[in-house]
Amino acid sequence: MIGRFRSLLAHWTRGIRRRLNGDRYHPEEHYMRGPGPKTRAKSMSRTGTTGS
Numbered sequence: 001m002i003g004r005f006r007s008l009l010a011h012w013t014r015g016i017r018r019r020l021n022g023d024r025y026h027p028e029e030h031y032m033r034g035p036g037p038k039t040r041a042k043s044m045s046r047t048g049t050t051g052s
Contacts, residue, residue, distance in 0.1 A: 018024070
């Protein structure tokens with residue numbers, strides 16, 4: 001319970017600091033890559049087994 005409270009407090013203080021410093025948006029924090037090679041391999045095996 002205390003760990004959750006500390007985590008929440010840290011999150012809030014980070015947000016407040018960013019707003020006070022003028023740091024509004026950092027795209028590198030929200031950047032997500034596309035699907036990796038394992039996902040591509042799965043999709044290829046699915047399409048390969050359902051043939052005509």
